[in-house]
Amino acid sequence: MAGPVSVLPPLEHPPSRPRLTPLSLAVFPRxxxxxxxxxxxxxxxxCEARLGPRRRDPLCGPCWDAIDRIAPPFCDRCGGPCATPxxxxxxxxxxxxxxxSSDVGSPERGPVSHPLTCARCAAEPPPYxxxxxxxxxxxxxxxxxxxxxxxxxxxxxxxxxxxxxEQCGTSLPDGIAAIVPVPLAGDxxxxxxxxxxxxxxxxIARRLDVPVRARWLARRRATRPQSDLPAGERLxxxxxxxxxxxxxxxxxxxxxxxxxxxxxxxxxxxxSLRAAAAGRIGVLTVARVR
Ligand SMILES: [Zn+2]
Ligand SMILES: [Zn+2]
Numbered sequence: 001m002a003g004p005v006s007v008l009p010p011l012e013h014p015p016s017r018p019r020l021t022p023l024s025l026a027v028f029p030r031x032x033x034x035x036x037x038x039x040x041x042x043x044x045x046x047c048e049a050r051l052g053p054r055r056r057d058p059l060c061g062p063c064w065d066a067i068d069r070i071a072p073p074f075c076d077r078c079g080g081p082c083a084t085p086x087x088x089x090x091x092x093x094x095x096x097x098x099x100x101s102s103d104v105g106s107p108e109r110g111p112v113s114h115p116l117t118c119a120r121c122a123a124e125p126p127p128y129x130x131x132x133x134x135x136x137x138x139x140x141x142x143x144x145x146x147x148x149x150x151x152x153x154x155x156x157x158x159x160x161x162x163x164x165x166e167q168c169g170t171s172l173p174d175g176i177a178a179i180v181p182v183p184l185a186g187d188x189x190x191x192x193x194x195x196x197x198x199x200x201x202x203x204i205a206r207r208l209d210v211p212v213r214a215r216w217l218a219r220r221r222a223t224r225p226q227s228d229l230p231a232g233e234r235l236x237x238x239x240x241x242x243x244x245x246x247x248x249x250x251x252x253x254x255x256x257x258x259x260x261x262x263x264x265x266x267x268x269x270x271x272s273l274r275a276a277a278a279g280r281i282g283v284l285t286v287a288r289v290r
Contacts, residue, residue: 045153046143056159068136069167076115079131128270128281133288134167137259141287145258149196160286161203177251178213179205182269185222201256217244226265234264242269244276252280260288
């Protein structure tokens with residue numbers, strides 16, 4: 001939605017024809033949206049085209065459809081799409097990542113009956129028990145995440161969180177006690193005005209009917225932005241940067257963040273939770289690189 005209904009000019013109608021009262025705008029949100037679009041045409045947060053059919057505000061239908069979703073089969077441990085051994089070894093292009101795309105929209109959405117583990121996780125298991133990502137971090141998704149985080153487009157939290165639940169909801173294990181957003185460094189959150197992981201976590205929590213426990217994991221110290229660092233330095237940058245509260249002991253915790261890149265930050269968060277005796281640790285991100 002482009003803005004609150006209250007920005008509409010006052011609607012004055014003779015009592016005999018009360019067709020567009022504020023109440024009817026509330027009752028018919030689609031009508032309200034159409035009315036707002038006449039006044040302020042809603043534009044896509046990524047391509048800036050007018051929002052049209054299949055829109056997922058603030059994304060237009062074509063952008064929403066162009067997101068490269070990750071569908072089964074995927075590695076049960078890291079959530080990466082499972083490809084044939086040769087493409088795992090040979091490096092995947094974007095088509096390779098989308099190899100499960102033929103399953104998109106099929107009723108086969110349940111957990112993989114026999115968990116698959118990719119070669120990388122088999123060789124070096126991550127410190128979390130499982131990870132799920134909704135889409136590949138490329139194209140529209142990459143642009144959407146950038147505009148969400150760095151462009152201040154908070155409204156993108158809604159379609160991105162919806163995508164996380166739609167793509168990953170049914171493959172999440174049962175018994176999640178709480179959702180914990182990855183904490184942002186205090187000064188970065190003040191600069192940005194929000195923690196993107198927390199915005200996603202709140203929406204996902206409502207959809208999954210699980211509480212958010214942001215205080216279960218805190219920053220002990222500031223770190224440099226991971227995106228400024230080469231992959232090899234990211235782990236050292238975040239080592240020991242987080243502390244989990246004793247409340248996590250024995251609990252199944254789902255960590256939420258926007259993107260899984262090298263996994264350094266999420267791995268360090270998972271180590272902190274493990275050190276505080278968390279029972280099971282999952283990771284959910286809207287996007288991931290390979
Ligand atoms: Zn668009
Ligand atoms: Zn894996």
